[in-house]
Amino acid sequence: MLLIVIIVCLVLFPLVKSPKDDTHVSKMEVTNKAYPKKRNQPQYYKVPEKQYELFDFDPNTADSTQLLRLGLQPWQVRNIYKYRAAGGRYNKPTDLARLYGLTLKQYKRLEPYIKIEKEVMAADVYKKTDDEKPIKKDTALIAYPVKISEGEHININTADTNELKQIPGIGSYYARRIVSFRQRLGGIANVHQLLEIQGFPESSLKYMSIGESANNRNLPPITRIRINHLDVNALSRHPYIRYIQAKEIMNHRRLRGPIKKADDLRRLPSFTDKEVERVKPYIDFEP
Numbered sequence: 001m002l003l004i005v006i007i008v009c010l011v012l013f014p015l016v017k018s019p020k021d022d023t024h025v026s027k028m029e030v031t032n033k034a035y036p037k038k039r040n041q042p043q044y045y046k047v048p049e050k051q052y053e054l055f056d057f058d059p060n061t062a063d064s065t066q067l068l069r070l071g072l073q074p075w076q077v078r079n080i081y082k083y084r085a086a087g088g089r090y091n092k093p094t095d096l097a098r099l100y101g102l103t104l105k106q107y108k109r110l111e112p113y114i115k116i117e118k119e120v121m122a123a124d125v126y127k128k129t130d131d132e133k134p135i136k137k138d139t140a141l142i143a144y145p146v147k148i149s150e151g152e153h154i155n156i157n158t159a160d161t162n163e164l165k166q167i168p169g170i171g172s173y174y175a176r177r178i179v180s181f182r183q184r185l186g187g188i189a190n191v192h193q194l195l196e197i198q199g200f201p202e203s204s205l206k207y208m209s210i211g212e213s214a215n216n217r218n219l220p221p222i223t224r225i226r227i228n229h230l231d232v233n234a235l236s237r238h239p240y241i242r243y244i245q246a247k248e249i250m251n252h253r254r255l256r257g258p259i260k261k262a263d264d265l266r267r268l269p270s271f272t273d274k275e276v277e278r279v280k281p282y283i284d285f286e287p
Contacts, residue, residue, distance in 0.1 A: 053069045053071075054070065054109070054113055055069075057113060057115065058114075058115055059090045059116070060084065060089055060116065060117075064077050071106065071110075076099060076100075076102060079099060079101070080099065083099075091116065093111055093114040093116065145162065146166060147168045148166050148207055152207065153208060154166060155209050155211040156178060156191065156194070156210065156211075157187050157188055157210055158211060161176060162175075164178055167204050168204060169203055170204055174197070174200060174201070174204075177197050177200075178194060181196070184239050185240070185282065186222055186224070186225070187222040189210065189222055190210065191205045191210060222282060224282055224284040225284060226284045227249060227283045228258040228285070231250070232246045232250055235249060235250075238279075240279040241279060244270050245270045245271060245275075248268040248270055249268070252267075258285075260285055261285060262280045262283070
């Protein structure tokens with residue numbers, strides 16, 4: 001009997017389900033229902049497009065509220081305002097296409113609604129009557145600077161721009177450049193220095209003089225730099241002294257003492273003989 005019972009148990013045991021297996025299946029079913037498997041294709045969220053209105057507008061007069069309603073971005077509206085504040089004007093619809101950041105799609109959408117009003121000048125509305133006669137300009141009254149004759153000279157170290165314009169070949173542009181160049185250098189030591197100004201007319205040099213100083217009638221009135229007292233930055237501010245040259249001057253003063261004459265500059269590696277001669281009139285060697 002015992003043997004029969006054992007055989008029956010062995011036959012029936014595989015057919016009986018384990019409660020653990022039922023629990024596992026039930027848990028899997030719940031998990032699958034709560035978290036369904038992802039599809040192969042990614043899911044995207046639909047972002048609603050910004051709503052805009054279309055109506056006739058003039059980009060020269062439309063305010064920010066109208067421009068934003070048309071669908072323009074705030075930074076695009078700011079660019080329109082900056083353009084108008086700088087004196088810019090949209091004369092035809094295609095001028096708006098040059099707006100920075102405006103896409104072709106935006107412009108095509110706005111183009112049919114761009115209505116630019118013609119700018120009317122007050123002088124066109126209130127024209128002169130027939131009784132008013134136009135005033136003719138008398139060309140004889142227009143003042144032009146009288147040019148000096150050959151053999152005459154103008155002191156370029158003391159003359160202002162009006163006097164300099166009396167030199168043949170010198171107009172307002174070169175008169176201003178001469179004054180600026182003179183101030184940077186501290187005076188002109190030789191009229192040929194003006195050829196350092198780009199495009200300067202060499203034919204005008206014969207009408208120029210450099211003047212004389214009060215102490216020495218052979219020297220022009222030059223403002224000289226105290227080479228043994230100034231620091232590197234002050235020395236390098238002079239147009240004829242480069243920064244590396246100013247550093248070598250400082251090293252010479254520190255190691256060998258003050259610079260006493262122009263020949264001391266020739267011993268510095270960064271100075272050429274031509275540069276020494278050019279800067280010599282502007283140096284005070286006082287220790």
